[in-house]
Amino acid sequence: MLKVEQLEFFYAKDLPILKNINFQVNRGEFISVLGESGSGKSTLLKLVYGLEEVVSGRICFEDKLVTGPKFNLIPGHPDMKLVPQEFDLLDFVTVEENVGKYLSNFDIPLKKQTIEKALEVVNLLDFKAQFPNKLSGGQRQRVAIARAIATSPKLLLLDEPYSHLDQPLKFELRKNIWNWAKNTGCTVFLTTHDAKDVLGFSNQIMIMKNGAIEQYDTPENLRNNPVNEYVASLLGEYVVLKPKEMKDLFGIEISESRSALIYPEELEIQSSGNAFQILQSFYQGRDYLVEVMRNDVILKFYSKSIPESNFVSLNLNQYRLI
Numbered sequence: 086m087l088k089v090e091q092l093e094f095f096y097a098k099d100l101p102i103l104k105n106i107n108f109q110v111n112r113g114e115f116i117s118v119l120g121e122s123g124s125g126k127s128t129l130l131k132l133v134y135g136l137e138e139v140v141s142g143r144i145c146f147e148d149k150l151v152t153g154p155k156f157n158l159i160p161g162h163p164d165m166k167l168v169p170q171e172f173d174l175l176d177f178v179t180v181e182e183n184v185g186k187y188l189s190n191f192d193i194p195l196k197k198q199t200i201e202k203a204l205e206v207v208n209l210l211d212f213k214a215q216f217p218n219k220l221s222g223g224q225r226q227r228v229a230i231a232r233a234i235a236t237s238p239k240l241l242l243l244d245e246p247y248s249h250l251d252q253p254l255k256f257e258l259r260k261n262i263w264n265w266a267k268n269t270g271c272t273v274f275l276t277t278h279d280a281k282d283v284l285g286f287s288n289q290i291m292i293m294k295n296g297a298i299e300q301y302d303t304p305e306n307l308r309n310n311p312v313n314e315y316v317a318s319l320l321g322e323y324v325v326l327k328p329k330e331m332k333d334l335f336g337i338e339i340s341e342s343r344s345a346l347i348y349p350e351e352l353e354i355q356s357s358g359n360a361f362q363i364l365q366s367f368y369q370g371r372d373y374l375v376e377v378m379r380n381d382v383i384l385k386f387y388s389k390s391i392p393e394s395n396f397v398s399l400n401l402n403q404y405r406l407i
């Protein structure tokens with residue numbers, strides 16, 4: 086449905102912003118773009134929507150070239166909707182009217198029903214008669230998402246859609262948008278900084294750094310086989326051990342040119358053996374994240390309770406080389 090080939094982009098000639106971007110999105114897929122601030126996520130979304138002019142390469146949507154503002158009177162592709170980080174709501178008409186802004190008045194009952202369904206997805210049905218200037222930042226963000234959803238776009242582009250939301254709302258909205266996309270078959274392309282937004286709620290994850298794609302894969306493949314430490318660092322807790330550290334701590338030999346990446350769940354307490362000193366424990370809800378040290382190397386593992394002694398022995402069940 087969406088094909089991006091050899092895409093290059095800059096705002097100022099000597100400062101490349103996107104470099105050799107190649108990827109493809111299938112119809113109905115939910116894609117999350119994760120990357121550090123300034124890596125080019127929002128710029129990529131704007132180019133896909135047609136808000137910026139491609140410098141070189143091409144973007145095709147449903148086998149047709151996406152053209153930029155030079156070629157279109159109304160900015161943005163008609164079959165897509167982009168919810169940017171700054172949402173331009175009309176403050177002196179109601180939430181309901183805002184959400185219905187792009188809907189036809191031909192069938193008013195259908196329009197009302199569409200608006201209500203969209204407000205239900207973002208959990209704002211009770212606010213339909215409110216004016217946006219009386220709403221919080223998070224509520225305004227949800228109105229903007231509902232307005233985009235209501236138009237049933239073929240491709241929905243969301244730029245950090247959960248940035249203004251508290252944790253419970255964020256969790257609910259993530260689930261609702263995921264289910265809405267599954268039920269309607271809408272393709273979704275969203276940007277975020279938060280690993281929790283992506284692992285359970287994406288078909289594919291795109292990791293970006295310095296304007297390039299570091300890795301593009303399913304959540305499982307990405308976490309099991311990150312191509313480098315940067316990718317792993319965006320997805321949660323981990324440690325990296327050098328060959329000598331692997332040998333000293335676990336007696337495992339690995340190639341001198343590689344390192345071992347270990348997630349906390351891959352270490353478990355065993356009754357005897359190597360002794361790691363416990364440094365700190367962090368309560369996580371379901372368990373504790375425990376930091377331990379030996380030979381100046383810090384490791385992390387999960388434990389149901391804080392270990393009682395000052396030292397523990399650990400078994401390494403799994404690791405991958407990076």
Ligand SMILES: Nc1ncnc2c1ncn2[C@@H]1O[C@H](COP(=O)(O)OP(=O)(O)OP(=O)(O)O)[C@@H](O)[C@H]1O
Pocket residue numbers: 096097102120121122123124125126127128129
């Ligand atoms: N209109 C603009 N003119 C010039 N440079 C820009 C413009 N918009 C963005 N940039 C630059 O392009 C680079 C990528 O910005 P972009 O907003 O795409 O990154 P991002 O990954 O979405 O960041 P964030 O996560 O902070 O939103 C940054 O270096 C930014 O300073």
